[in-house]
Amino acid sequence: MDTNLKAYFDGLVGSLGKKVAEQKTARRLLAYETGRIGQKLFDDNYAHAWTGVFVPFEIFRAMDVGAVFIEFVGAMLAGTGSSASFLADAEGFGYTGDGCAYHRAMIGAARKELLGKPQLLIGATTPCDGGLKTILNVARMTGVEPFTLDIPYPPVTKDKIDWLVGQYGEMTRYIERLTGKKYAPERMRESARLSNKASAIVKELYELCKLRPAPITSDTLRNFQIVFALLMGGEEGVDVAETFLADTRAILDSGAVPPEKHRLLWVQNRIQFKNNIITWLEEKYGAKIVVDELNHIYWDDLDEDNPLEGLAIRQITHPLNGPLEHRLAILDKLAREYSVDGAINPSHWGCRQNCGARQAMKDSLRASGVPMINLDVDCVDPRNYFEGQILTRLQGFMEML
Amino acid sequence: MTLEQEGIASAGWFCGYTPIEILDAAGMAPVRITGERASSGVADSLMHTNICPYVKACLESAAGGKLDFLKGAVFTNGCDAQRRFYDIWRSVVPDVPAFLLAVPRRGDDAGALAFAARLAEFKDWAEETFETQITDDKLRESIRAYAKLRKALAGMDDARESGEIDMPGSRAMEIYLEAQKTPPGAALDMLEKEIAAAKARAATGNAAKGPRLLLAGNMTDDPELARMFESYGATVVSDALCAGSRFSSTAPPDPDIPPLKALARAYLRKSPCPRMVDADDYASRLVRKIEATKPDGVVFHILKFCDAHLYDMPFIRDALRSAGVRTLIIEGDYTSGSGQLATRAQAFLETI
Numbered sequence: 204m205d206t207n208l209k210a211y212f213d214g215l216v217g218s219l220g221k222k223v224a225e226q227k228t229a230r231r232l233l234a235y236e237t238g239r240i241g242q243k244l245f246d247d248n249y250a251h252a253w254t255g256v257f258v259p260f261e262i263f264r265a266m267d268v269g270a271v272f273i274e275f276v277g278a279m280l281a282g283t284g285s286s287a288s289f290l291a292d293a294e295g296f297g298y299t300g301d302g303c304a305y306h307r308a309m310i311g312a313a314r315k316e317l318l319g320k321p322q323l324l325i326g327a328t329t330p331c332d333g334g335l336k337t338i339l340n341v342a343r344m345t346g347v348e349p350f351t352l353d354i355p356y357p358p359v360t361k362d363k364i365d366w367l368v369g370q371y372g373e374m375t376r377y378i379e380r381l382t383g384k385k386y387a388p389e390r391m392r393e394s395a396r397l398s399n400k401a402s403a404i405v406k407e408l409y410e411l412c413k414l415r416p417a418p419i420t421s422d423t424l425r426n427f428q429i430v431f432a433l434l435m436g437g438e439e440g441v442d443v444a445e446t447f448l449a450d451t452r453a454i455l456d457s458g459a460v461p462p463e464k465h466r467l468l469w470v471q472n473r474i475q476f477k478n479n480i481i482t483w484l485e486e487k488y489g490a491k492i493v494v495d496e497l498n499h500i501y502w503d504d505l506d507e508d509n510p511l512e513g514l515a516i517r518q519i520t521h522p523l524n525g526p527l528e529h530r531l532a533i534l535d536k537l538a539r540e541y542s543v544d545g546a547i548n549p550s551h552w553g554c555r556q557n558c559g560a561r562q563a564m565k566d567s568l569r570a571s572g573v574p575m576i577n578l579d580v581d582c583v584d585p586r587n588y589f590e591g592q593i594l595t596r597l598q599g600f601m602e603m604l
Numbered sequence: 605m606t607l608e609q610e611g612i613a614s615a616g617w618f619c620g621y622t623p624i625e626i627l628d629a630a631g632m633a634p635v636r637i638t639g640e641r642a643s644s645g646v647a648d649s650l651m652h653t654n655i656c657p658y659v660k661a662c663l664e665s666a667a668g669g670k671l672d673f674l675k676g677a678v679f680t681n682g683c684d685a686q687r688r689f690y691d692i693w694r695s696v697v698p699d700v701p702a703f704l705l706a707v708p709r710r711g712d713d714a715g716a717l718a719f720a721a722r723l724a725e726f727k728d729w730a731e732e733t734f735e736t737q738i739t740d741d742k743l744r745e746s747i748r749a750y751a752k753l754r755k756a757l758a759g760m761d762d763a764r765e766s767g768e769i770d771m772p773g774s775r776a777m778e779i780y781l782e783a784q785k786t787p788p789g790a791a792l793d794m795l796e797k798e799i800a801a802a803k804a805r806a807a808t809g810n811a812a813k814g815p816r817l818l819l820a821g822n823m824t825d826d827p828e829l830a831r832m833f834e835s836y837g838a839t840v841v842s843d844a845l846c847a848g849s850r851f852s853s854t855a856p857p858d859p860d861i862p863p864l865k866a867l868a869r870a871y872l873r874k875s876p877c878p879r880m881v882d883a884d885d886y887a888s889r890l891v892r893k894i895e896a897t898k899p900d901g902v903v904f905h906i907l908k909f910c911d912a913h914l915y916d917m918p919f920i921r922d923a924l925r926s927a928g929v930r931t932l933i934i935e936g937d938y939t940s941g942s943g944q945l946a947t948r949a950q951a952f953l954e955t956i
Contacts, residue, residue, distance in 0.1 A: 297918030301654060301909055328709050332684050332879060335709075336915035339882040343919060349882075353715065356681065356706040366718045525681075526704055527691035550652065555911060558652030559688025563695070 208317050211283075212241035229447040230423070236439050237430055241279075243269025244318055250382035252323035253309075253341065255334050256429070257521050258352060259514040261505075262371060264436035265394040266384045268323065271433065273337055274472075276312055277305035278426065281475035281583040289315065290584055303553035304583035306337040313341045322382050324349040325374065330523035331556045350377045352518075356525035359516055367515035394436035395510035401435060404444035406500050411451050412493055413541050416463045418454040421481045421492040423447075425473050428498045464489030465604055468538055470496045470548035470564065470575070471557050476585040483594060488601045494541040496522075496534060527560050531567040538573045545604050546575035547597075551582040576600040607633050608673040612787070615734070616671060616700075618662065618689075619680040620846050620877060621707045623723060623867045625857075628746040628788065629738045630730040632675060636784035636847065638825050640664040641940055650692055656685035656909050657938035658823040663689060666697045676733045678726070680705045682879055683912055703729045709880055711872035719868035727864065743863040747856075749788040756795050757783060757852035760802075765842050765897050769802035770811040773819060773840020774830035780848050781825060812839045815956040818897055820844040820890060821905040821936075822877075822913050828940045829905060836953050842897040844890055850875045883916035887923035894929055900956045901930040903949075908935050930956055 215238035223235050243249045249269035254260075256272040263270040280286040286304070289311030294300050296314060298307050312318060324347050326338030335351060342349035352370050355363035375386035405428070412419055427447075434440035454460055467484070469492045474480065484490040501522060505513035522530040538546065546568055550561050565575045578593055607614045615632035617624055624634035639661020646667045647660035665671050677700055679690035690704045706722050708715040727738050757780065763769040764776060779798055783791040805811070814837035819830060825847040830840040843849050853875035857866035878886045894902065902924060906913045917933065924931045932952040934945065 297921060299914040299917070302911055302915060306915070328681075331911075333911040333915060336911060340915060340919065343882065343884060351709065353708045353710050353718070355708075355718065356704070360721075362718070362721050366714065369714065525706070526687065552654060555655060555684035555909065556688065559655050559685055560691065561652060562650050563688075563691055566695070 208241070209245040209319075212238050212245070216242055227446055229443070229450040232443055232446050233427070233430065236434055236443055239439070240269065240271060240433050244271065244321075250323060250378065250384050251319070251321045252325055252378075253318070253321045253338070254325040255327040255338060255352070257330060257432075257518065257523070258325055258327050259371070259518065260432050260434075261394040261398045261436035261510070261514065262375065262386075262391065265390040266375065266378055266386055268378060268382070268384065270323075270325075273309040273334065273341070274305040275430070275433070276318065277308035277583045278472075278475040280308050280312065281585070282477075284477060284585075286476065286583050287586055289317070290586070301553060303331070303333045303551070304581050306333045306553075308583055309337055310340065310344075313344050320345050321347055323347070323378060325352070326350070327352040327354055327518075329354040329518075329521065329525075331554065333553070333555075348377075348381065350374055354518055354524055357520055357529060359519050363519055364512055364515045367518060368511045371511045371514065391510055392507050395505040395507045395513070397437060397441055398435045399504045399507070401431075401440040401444045402500050402502075402504065404441065404448050405431070408444065408448045408451055409494075409498065409500070411448075411455065414455070415466070415542060416460050417466070417491060417493040417541075418451050418460045419491075419493070420461050421467075421485055421490075423451075424495060424498050426475075427495070428500075429472070461491065462489060463491040463493075465545065465601070466491060466493045466541060466543045468492070468494050468496065468534070468541065468543040468546040468573070470534070470546055471554070472497070472549070472551060472582050474549055474580055474582045476583070476588070478588070478590060480590070480593065480597065484597065484601070490601060492547075493543060494537050496537065499533065499537060501533060523556065527563055530560070531564065534564060534568060535571050538568060538571055543573060545600065546573055547600075548575055548577050549580045549582055550577045552579065552584075553581065574600070574603065607635065607786075613675050613734070614673065615730075616674045616677040618678070619682040619686060619707075620850055620874070621680050621682055621871055622678050622705060623726070623871055625743060625746040625750050625867060626723065626727055626730055626738065627676075627678070628749065629742040630734045630736050632730075632734055633787045634784075635674070636781070637662050637665070637671065637677075638781065638847075639938065640668070640670075641826075641938065644668070650696065651688065654909050655688070656683065656823075657907050657936070658825075659685040659689045661938045663692065663696065666693060671697060671700065674700045676701045676703065676730070678703050678705060680707050682707060682877060683910070685909070701729075701733045703733075708872070711876075711880065716865065716869040716872055719872055720862075720865045723864045723868055740863055744859065746788070747859075747863060747867065749792075751856035753783060753788045753792050753795070754852040754854055755856070756792055756799075758849070760795065760799055761842065761849055761852065763799070763802075767811065768806060769799060770805035770808075771798070771802040772812070772830070772834050773817070773843065774827040774834055776840075777825070777827040777830055777843070777845075777848060780851060781827075784847065784851060812837070814838045815900040815953055816841045816898070818842045818844065818894060818899040818902045819848070819905065820902055822846055822907055822910050824905045824907070824936065826938075826940055829936075832941055832946060833903065833949055833953070836950055838953055841899060842893070844875075844893055846877060850877070877912065878916050879912040883919035884923070886916060887920045890920070891923060891927045891929075894924075894927060899929075901932065901952065903952070904931055904933045905936050906934070908937055
């Protein structure tokens with residue numbers, strides 16, 4: 204893992220490709236497509252971009268840019284049990300241990316040249332300070348010119364849309380200049396069409412999850428939309444969405460819906476390294492995560508004739524952009540629509556925008572009759588993870604439910 | 605007497621990118637809020653322990669009712685901690701109206717245009733909240749007053765650095781803080797008297813001759829920090845602090861363009877907070893300042909959990925090393941020093 208990520212992605216895609224050919228299941232297909240995204244970082248047919256987490260991937264898709272957001276790298280390293288050495292490397296270099304481990308792992312990975320060298324680095328001022336700083340610091344380390352999207356805060360106004368659309372224009376010219384790839388409006392239109400198509404299917408999928416019991420397990424949609432965003436604007440995105448919907452419908456039709464006693468909402472990101480929390484919740488308490496906060500299509504369809512404007516509105520109205528009130532309203536809406544009994548916020552250490560909001564989120568959900576527990580977990584760094592303590596706290600929470 | 609005791613209507617502000625001229629033009633005394641040094645734990649219960657200690661210290665004051673005298677409070681999106689502070693403020697101090705000013709990160713013409721639009725919203729909020737009308741004439745008057753104050757503060761800094769006046773860094777920090785908590789006219793009067801006294805002290809030739817230090821960092825607003833170094837014989841001759849020389853670095857807004865546009869442009873081009881630039885840009889400006897000031901050492905004091913600063917520190921540290929500057933890097937928690945800090949300070953001064 205330390206030295207040859209290309210081989211890792213090739214191996215992943217090779218083995219999953221065979222399995223997908225044998226039997227196409229949703230999680231398998233998502234993992235396969237995720238591996239293919241990783242492969243593109245080493246594929247000369249694509250320009251290679253490392254980006255912020257909430258940027259318009261449809262534009263990259265329309266320009267043959269293979270892109271991953273930097274937190275994806277941290278999550279992947281944690282998921283494969285190899286984040287600790289990259290975190291330690293970044294800390295040895297002087298990176299603060301109090302910062303976000305997604306970002307620290309990325310710095311370690313860049314220092315060890317795990318992902319090669321990107322051609323493009325595209326950050327954004329939202330959702331957090333650390334993400335953009337990491338992009339800019341990677342730019343310094345690799346010598347790659349960065350581009351920053353300055354995202355205005357809601358409410359949406361015409362001048363904000365115009366400003367952001369103007370920045371998308373600058374971004375496409377930046378991509379053209381650095382990679383030779385061309386922005387073509389007709390390809391962007393197609394990317395918007397496919398994005399809309401995938402979004403519509405995912406909305407249907409989410410509707411099924413509102414059923415009681417939900418025809419999913421706690422892990423069916425783990426990290427789903429945040430990774431799925433990388434596929435938006437392509438046929439793969441539509442394929443993945445259709446497969447998830449078909450699998451979920453099949454479970455419903457078969458009558459083999461996983462049982463549930465308690466329905467839970469998971470706030471922000473999952474814990475990325477191997478742990479037993481989800482299994483323990485399911486087995487001991489019959490608790491099921493029926494919705495993740497970030498699994499939510501909050502935007503309207505993109506206008507295929509004017510897709511950049513729709514992307515700008517989507518980016519401005521992202522629940523994690525700007526003041527908290529919009530996010531609180533979305534959490535409340537999700538809690539109601541999915542009929543959840545409680546919510547879990549891992550309170551990822553180092554995530555200021557989430558940790559600073561955790562009491563406000565707790566108060567807001569409590570006012571709606573939904574208790575929330577704040578855990579104190581670093582979702583990427585397993586070195587200080589003591590599962591016993593977490594389970595003890597969760598035990599108290601579940602018994603209260 | 606405080607402004608509150610004098611019955612002067614005040615509006616609070618926190619971030620150096622708040623164009624306080626708009627508050628002044630609305631008839632408010634713009635007061636930069638500094639926080640409680642001692643924590644009762646209230647702020648920890650409202651936010652996580654890993655949030656900026658300055659923000660939590662201010663929250664502590666707010667929760668304790670000590671900021672109830674404000675007629676309004678202005679926040680910016682300068683950092684994650686501050687925008688979360690804005691969110692929590694509204695439940696903790698619901699009777700003090702709050703405004704969140706979104707400051708663009710880019711300082712070019714497009715950024716200035718976008719910022720001017722946000723400033724128009726800020727002006728509307730101020731007019732409605734403070735029940736007044738902010739005319740262009742009033743705004744220009746406030747712009748002139750603050751430009752004069754900033755020029756005088758920058759002049760004080762130059763005179764300190766050259767030795768023309770004898771003013772300890774700790775006193776300069778106090779003056780800067782007072783200037784940011786007082787209406788500009790009164791602040792200027794205070795400043796002129798201080799400079800005259802410092803000139804007279806310089807004439808005696810008894811100025812301290814110890815190692816010359818530059819104090820850099822973020823919202824380091826505690827004169828006790830400088831005083832500690834001074835107590836060991838050092839002289840803090842210059843600073844690169846948010847509540848220090850960065851405040852006076854805003855150039856006079858262009859009088860020939862509409863005032864909000866002029867303010868937008870001037871603020872986005874002031875000496876930048878690390879949120880606004882990358883590590884190299886920040887470090888190269890700091891190195892230029894060091895070359896101009898020629899200190900014997902740099903004390904870099906950063907409040908904990910400040911991602912904008914801390915993410916850049918390895919690169920800033922390397923830049924300072926390359927420039928051959930002796931540097932002490934301290935992560936602070938917004939309390940007034942400790943035995944450990946004193947030991948580090950003494951050890952650092954011994955290397956100079």
